[in-house]
Amino acid sequence: TFNERWILNKWQPDMELNVIEAAALGNTLESACIRKVEMRLEERLTLTDLTNLLEKIFLANLPDLVETVLQRLEDKAALEADVLHFMDSLPKLIEMTRYTDVRKTDVALIQPVIDAIVPRLLIGLPATCSNVKDDIATTLFEKILKLNSAFSLIKEKGHRHDWEQTLAKIAESSIVHPKLAAACGRILFEGGAWDRDKMETIMGLALSPANKSIDAASWIEGFLHGSGLLLIHNESLFGILDAWLASLNNEMFQELLPLLRRSFAHYSQPERQKIGKLAKDGPAAVATIVEKTDLNMENVKKVLPVLKQILI
Numbered sequence: 549t550f551n552e553r554w555i556l557n558k559w560q561p562d563m564e565l566n567v568i569e570a571a572a573l574g575n576t577l578e579s580a581c582i583r584k585v586e587m588r589l590e591e592r593l594t595l596t597d598l599t600n601l602l603e604k605i606f607l608a609n610l611p612d613l614v615e616t617v618l619q620r621l622e623d624k625a626a627l628e629a630d631v632l633h634f635m636d637s638l639p640k641l642i643e644m645t646r647y648t649d650v651r652k653t654d655v656a657l658i659q660p661v662i663d664a665i666v667p668r669l670l671i672g673l674p675a676t677c678s679n680v681k682d683d684i685a686t687t688l689f690e691k692i693l694k695l696n697s698a699f700s701l702i703k704e705k706g707h708r709h710d711w712e713q714t715l716a717k718i719a720e721s722s723i724v725h726p727k728l729a730a731a732c733g734r735i736l737f738e739g740g741a742w743d744r745d746k747m748e749t750i751m752g753l754a755l756s757p758a759n760k761s762i763d764a765a766s767w768i769e770g771f772l773h774g775s776g777l778l779l780i781h782n783e784s785l786f787g788i789l790d791a792w793l794a795s796l797n798n799e800m801f802q803e804l805l806p807l808l809r810r811s812f813a814h815y816s817q818p819e820r821q822k823i824g825k826l827a828k829d830g831p832a833a834v835a836t837i838v839e840k841t842d843l844n845m846e847n848v849k850k851v852l853p854v855l856k857q858i859l860i
Contacts, residue, residue, distance in 0.1 A: 578610070582610060589616070596633050596637055598624055622664065635669065635691040639698035645701075667710070677725060685725040692732065696715075719732040726766040728770060731771070733747065734773070744782065751771070772812065776822070777819065794847070801851065801854070827856055
């Protein structure tokens with residue numbers, strides 16, 4: 549169905565041997581699968597392993613095993629302390645609740661596990677995002693985006709509200725990696741939880757001259773994920789970004805250029821052209837910022853041609 553993705557493997561000679569070996573597990577495909585799962589449950593499985601196993605059981609339509617694996621999963625979740633395991637497991641559990649009409653399996657059994665994981669995940673997530681290196685921040689960045697997609701599907705409104713509260717804590721924290729703070733801020737802005745004034749305030753603080761330029765560039769990288777329409781249709785946000793770029797000296801601009809180019813590279817060609825036009829013509833918001841700040845317009849004009857080359 550549209551809810552599932554299947555992979556058709558090319559037949560290989562060793563598959564016949566695998567089928568012969570698997571025959572010892574049972575006389576039918578169903579009994580063999582059940583025995584295989586029981587053998588897996590005898591191993592030391594992580595929360596992620598159990599979630600993956602539960603997903604396979606759902607896809608294989610083995611309802612008799614669901615309660616057994618769910619109980620193991622619930623027991624494991626009660627003892628789990630690793631937030632990363634929660635981040636890997638929760639999206640899959642939420643996705644499984646969509647199989648109601650397809651499998652005729654009682655997916656309500658999964659809800660208590662979700663209800664138990666969500667609070668523990670949200671409590672530990674801000675600390676997990678704090679004081680981390682760039683490579684770990686990149687990993688967490690992808691996991692947060694997947695979590696946000698999962699929370700958009702969740703039926704419990706209380707969980708969605710708690711998710712937004714947690715995102716706000718991360719976005720406004722001074723010890724969270726800038727890339728993660730920016731990503732959370734954008735999610736809140738696009739979702740309507742933050743208005744434009746709030747987003748402008750947070751963006752202005754993140755790009756303040758008091759912050760390190762590399763931190764500001766990381767914040768921009770996190771904020772610019774997704775569609776470029778956010779900048780195109782919010783000239784005030786573009787004006788803050790444009791003013792920050794104009795304030796960089798030549799040496800710092802050259803140092804940050806690869807990171808900035810990567811931030812804009814995933815936009816479509818039409819989006820880059822529109823942003824380039826904004827940089828060239830200058831939105832009304834830029835004029836307002838220039839009036840309030842004493843900028844050297846000669847230096848600004850030197851930066852714009854280089855910025856145009858980045859964006860187009």
